[in-house]
Amino acid sequence: MKTFNYHSAKDVKEASKLSSSKSAFLAGGMTTLPSMKLGLASYNDLINLKNIKNLSGIKVSGKTIKIGSTTKHAEVSQSKEVKKAIPSLAALAEGIGDPQVRNRGTIGGSIANNDPAADYPSACIALNAVIHTNERKIEAEKFFKGMFETALKTGEIIEAVEFEIPKKSNYQKYPNPASRYAIVGVYVAECKSGVNVAVTGAKSCVYNDKNLSSALSKNFSSSAIDGIEISSSGMNSDIHASAEYRANMVKVFTKKAVEAC
Amino acid sequence: MASLVGSRVERKEDKKLLTGRGKYTADVTFAHQTYAYFVRSPHARAEIKKVDISKAEKSSGVVAVLTGKDIVNDKIGGLIAGWRIKSEDGSDMKVPAHPPLASETVNYVGDHVAVVIAESLDEARNAAELVKVDYKVLKAVVDTADAMKSDQIYKDIPKNLCFDWLLGDRAKVKEAFDKADKIIKIDLINNRVIPNAMEPRAANADYNPSTEEITLYTTSQNPHLARIIISAFNGVAPENKLRVIAPDVGGGFGSKIYPYAEEVVCSWAAKKIERPIKWVADRTESFLSDCHGRDHVTHAELAVKNDGTFLGFKNETIANIGAYASVFGTVTPTYLFGPCATGVYKMPAAYTNVKAVYTNTAPVDAYRGAGRPEATYTIETLVDKAARELGIDPAEIRMKNFPTQFPFQQTLVHSVDSGDYVAGLNKAIEAADYKGFEKRKRESEAKGKLRGIGLCTYFEACGIAPSPVVMMLGCGIGLWESAEVRFNPTGNVTVFTGSHSHGQGHDTTFAQIAADQLGVPIENIEISHGDTDKGPFGYGTYGSRSLTVGGTAIVKACDKIIAKGKRVAAKMLEASEDDIEFKNGEFVVAKSNKKKTIGEIAFACYLPGTYGEVKSPLPEGEEPGLKETSFFDPVNFSFPAGSHICEVEVNPDTGETAVVKYTAIDDFGTIINPLVVEGQVHGGLVQGIGQALYENCHYDQSGQLVTASYMDYTMPRADNFPDFNLGFTCTPATSNPLGTKGCGEAGAIAAPPAVMNAVMNAIGTEISMPATAEKVWKACKENKKTNSKAA
């Protein structure tokens, strides 16, 4: 690994000030550190956010759950409040990586990285999340821009993610047998505004499948999507799964998620 | 004292390994240590135009940068192929030069071009980025099936063909086929896999300018072989000035049998710079540069009568041996493959033809089972197909063709000394509740799942091997094994073995054997291996040979100890040697209560005198000391066999396939330690099932390795498996006094066809390994289409 200067920021302001085009924030490091070890990334500065107070924690208000950005996956998966309000979100967190990743990786880190096969972005889309940063609030639909790309600007730091508590929801993932990231993950949620079907792993960036969403908004049953053809165009194709297979899995897993709701 | 052979003795080596006190090569650090980082080819095939090291040499902390030119200047020899194979036309195999650092061409991604040695690993790595290599990139040859039709990689090797080898009789096979009622044909790919011992390869070489001796710590299954190759072929140092130590080694599975370029380079360079050099592979380097396994394309045919009797077998295989011929790379697809390809059956006529081809991929060498998994996969999927086409139950067709008389002269090479295949399959059928399958299938169907059952009955030839036989077949070395049993004066024992444990549990199993032979408590016996300066020369651990060959050497050495002990006891007890019996650690004069313990005898051998008088307990002419050596050369291979039955459940909507039930009944002859043997079977099964369902080495068309990390190469994990149901039958081997046959490779040999036969039984379509979810899903979808058309 190439050397860098390590900083542990006291507060968001300091962290933001330290950042530059050649820095990265460290919120767990589950992707950042392996990428650096493999020589795929290098930075002059790594700015640790973990020691900033108030960035971690889970708060439930009437209609939403707000999760601080440095809250670890294990904390979300084991949280009684989350399990009660949005069980599918706790289950999603329980399925991220392995136990050691869950003990270290954070929700903010996952979302900021926006890996096309990560789990949390699908929860954000499905649960109409609002991403709170030190500068603004961003709706999930506008946050995830493309592969490993978000609306975050240099120096902008996620402080919390606020999820709508849905009427019902479920997340189903077919993991890559090697990496265990999602080959396809489908998060179905019936929210106030209608049903969302957020899909991760299938394309270069998480997305809300409008056809599936609107069919399920009209009739929330797995048979409601029987007639819908999922196009494989734009879907990822690699040694683990062809676009055609992913398209099939989107449908199969949407049905599975609906049935499990 | 109760016999320890057959007992579930807890392993002696576990305490250190469980408390973090194991010592692996990467854990060894010398004073004034330097660190090596290799510059590797990013191209699958290229000419090296120029290597510019000027910037790297000036980089911070750099001690030396060495290239292929230095190798040439110092006359360091190339890496070798250890087994010379002749083609059907009598010509010798063709082997390209394989220098430890390339100076003219590079032939796979990861090929070694230069080494940077620096004060720290970071500095070595940073400087390696500054080594500028000008390549002329050439079109890579990647595909096994097309290799002979592709661009020629080496000037002197037409069609990229290493050899075109035949075992068997084509004319006889033709006769048999002419008489057949039916010919069953199959086309198979035996997928390339990557061994992935959990400990990445490593080397740490130290040079002592005073004694002019190199000490090389390395991750080896076979330190003596490493020494002789690095000395005699690479010419780094004479054997007596090269000490090779393979300390704790974290798994090998074949990939660590022989030295690689890195060990040669570190040893040579350590002498050059007169400082210790440590190299530890990162996982990506392991993926790129460890030798891979399997990689066959096979067309096979079986001639049968309508009643299921086998008449003849032919096997046409293309074996990809990668960019260079590795040490066991040429024997694996020939003598370890061909003879076993007729399976565990009476087969009146057979031949195996193998064309070994070079490609621009990592060299392919022995991987757990080495040749025998490929052979078993071929015949066992073919036999299942025959059963399907003839409408005979898969168990029945196998039973029908089993030999029942032993010794059994197998069609192509082997004389199988013992076995009872009928009993094995019957036991498996019962243990697996074969007859209850239809009920379980209906239960699975009720859940929307397809269920399949698959059999594999196998035999294999291991315990390698009789030296005159293997040398006649082209092996460059003998394959005997050594043991030295050394009594210490106070009565405890050190046993030196030339084989090597890297997980197999020699420290325990071998001690059990010595304890039984000598009547010494197991805690007083130490097994020593892995250091060429300590024990006698030996041939290491692979081919399920350690116990059968190395264990027998221990028995033989113990016999010599006891023989001497008898002579000494006779003198001490004033009895005739013929009247001395040795039992439970005591030399007893027949029909008397006069006796000496073996400890007393050892003591007397080392302190042969009495205070105050000239008197020796030793017979006249007997040398003092109690230490004996044996070099055991087996008279035959050993032939483990077994019957495995696998059940899978397939989700037709997703193609996900799960092994839900697995029964393995094996005949390993005598079992010394069932705890260890069961562990070996479990591990082999997971590797075999891994190959069938998950693992696949993938190179793209330009020769880049796509599966170069655990992100892309599917390692079998705990949640992929159920508990396995194991059982044993026992027909002791007659070719060694222990009656053992070897157990290390069985799982990896039997599992792939058992699993694939189950998958094909579930979905009703032939598919290739690995049966990934997508492949299975596609097959299910095709079936649905076909079925609806038919309806």
Next chain:
Amino acid sequence: MIKIELEVNGKKIQKEIPDHTLLSTFLREHINLTGTHVGCDTSQCGACVVHVDGKSLKSCTALAADLNGSKVTTIEGLASNGKLHPMQEAFKKLHGLQCGFCTPGMVMSVIDLLKQNKNPSDKEIRDWLEGNICRCTGYQNIVAAVKEAAAKM
């Protein structure tokens, strides 16, 4: 360079280390605790698992600097006064290890499992082991050892 203070296996340690030092490097190279192994570069094999403040993590994917002030337990710190931890005993009794390379991480990982789930099922154990790869044992005896230890602990 950065100054850190850690408590490792009950001993306070102060060191000045390069900023980019991983915990695994710190343990192996700086304080010679070579029982923690490194088997991959992508945070998957789990040979490097140690406990930090009582929880398991992969030491190859954590900066030592980030753990300043923490309590670290490695495989070397499990046995006390020569007496093996019940998990180590169970692995020995049931042959839950062969080559021993993945073993330190494996043992540290499953001890964390039993902290969270005193009586895990086979499935729960196998699921938990997602982050630990073993090439030798086929996992079966590891699962058995965890159950044995759970019964004893």
